[in-house]
Amino acid sequence: MTLVRRDGSVLPGDGAPLISRRTLLAGTAALAAAPAFAQLPPGPPKLGPNRLVLLGTKGGPAIRGYSPSPSASVLVWNDVPYVIDAGYGVTFKLTDARIPLVALRHVFVTHHHSDHNLELGALCYNAWAIGLKAPVDVYAPEGVEAVLDGFMASQRADIETRMADEGRPDLRTLVRPHVVREGVVFERDGLKVSALRNLHPPVVESYAYKFEMPGRTVVFSGDTAYFPPLADFARGADILVHEVAYEPGLEALAARNPNGPTLLAHLKASHTMTEDVGRIAAAAGVKTLVLNHFVPADDRSLTPEVWTDSVRKTFAGTIVVGRDLLEIPLG
Numbered sequence: 001m002t003l004v005r006r007d008g009s010v011l012p013g014d015g016a017p018l019i020s021r022r023t024l025l026a027g028t029a030a031l032a033a034a035p036a037f038a039q040l041p042p043g044p045p046k047l048g049p050n051r052l053v054l055l056g057t058k059g060g061p062a063i064r065g066y067s068p069s070p071s072a073s074v075l076v077w078n079d080v081p082y083v084i085d086a087g088y089g090v091t092f093k094l095t096d097a098r099i100p101l102v103a104l105r106h107v108f109v110t111h112h113h114s115d116h117n118l119e120l121g122a123l124c125y126n127a128w129a130i131g132l133k134a135p136v137d138v139y140a141p142e143g144v145e146a147v148l149d150g151f152m153a154s155q156r157a158d159i160e161t162r163m164a165d166e167g168r169p170d171l172r173t174l175v176r177p178h179v180v181r182e183g184v185v186f187e188r189d190g191l192k193v194s195a196l197r198n199l200h201p202p203v204v205e206s207y208a209y210k211f212e213m214p215g216r217t218v219v220f221s222g223d224t225a226y227f228p229p230l231a232d233f234a235r236g237a238d239i240l241v242h243e244v245a246y247e248p249g250l251e252a253l254a255a256r257n258p259n260g261p262t263l264l265a266h267l268k269a270s271h272t273m274t275e276d277v278g279r280i281a282a283a284a285g286v287k288t289l290v291l292n293h294f295v296p297a298d299d300r301s302l303t304p305e306v307w308t309d310s311v312r313k314t315f316a317g318t319i320v321v322g323r324d325l326l327e328i329p330l331g
Contacts, residue, residue: 109140110222111206121151141205198224231283278314
């Protein structure tokens with residue numbers, strides 16, 4: 001234990017040199033003056049092997065605990081993270097998945113329901129708060145500008161204060177929105193992303209995304225009802241990440257809800273039941289089907305075996321029951 005005299009010097013006896021109060025104060029002041037984001041290691045971060053990480057696997061916006069959390073995934077390819085959807089909790093789940101927030105460069109949003117975009121602005125802010133200086137490109141359906149502008153307006157005072165006091169760049173110019181339409185929406189460094197408008201009433205601008213890398217193809221269904229064109233879009237994919245709903249579970253959920261009939265009608269019209277998920281995967285000939293965006297997500301009686309057995313009726317290939325922070329190697 002180090003003992004300090006009243007004048008600020010350290011008592012000898014444990015091998016420690018004498019340190020004057022002036023030296024201690026000077027060192028403390030230097031540390032206090034250095035902003036946290038200046039202490040980051042130089043160069044782009046190394047993110048480890050190429051992989052897909054399911055960050056949040058819950059359908060719907062209701063929060064009943066840390067996990068499962070609403071929709072978000074990240075595809076890591078050649079040390080670049082590609083975030084797909086930004087539901088509430090995505091920032092914490094990225095840090096849990098060992099993805100440095102300062103590495104954020106690309107975010108793809110499937111549609112503007114809150115369980116997919118609620119933390120979009122906050123994710124960009126949180127990356128900026130920890131040292132982000134590079135641009136972030138956000139690809140999303142029409143309305144993305146309003147989503148981001150609304151967040152930036154709500155944090156205007158904070159952003160401008162930190163720019164003045166801490167020397168940070170302007171977050172509002174770092175985040176660059178791009179409106180998604182069907183077709184190729186992104187192509188760079190050997191990776192191509194294409195979009196297909198799916199079927200998620202009453203939302204019209206809702207999309208599936210296909211990520212094509214050398215030797216690997218990963219498709220995200222987004223939220224969608226049974227939609228046979230998705231099978232053509234996902235033809236031969238290595239991985240199809242598909243939303244899933246279990247009809248008996250929906251009926252039980254509706255029975256507990258005061259507006260049960262209306263809720264049940266919406267869920268059946270806008271999501272894909274288990275057996276239809278299997279039909280899409282079989283028609284597409286995908287190698288691996290990853291179940292995601294579970295509806296309902298909070299029914300403990302719906303074990304992984306329940307989901308697998310129901311999908312297995314129509315799909316004989318590999319089925320992975322998703323969970324938060326599940327990692328799938330991409331080779």
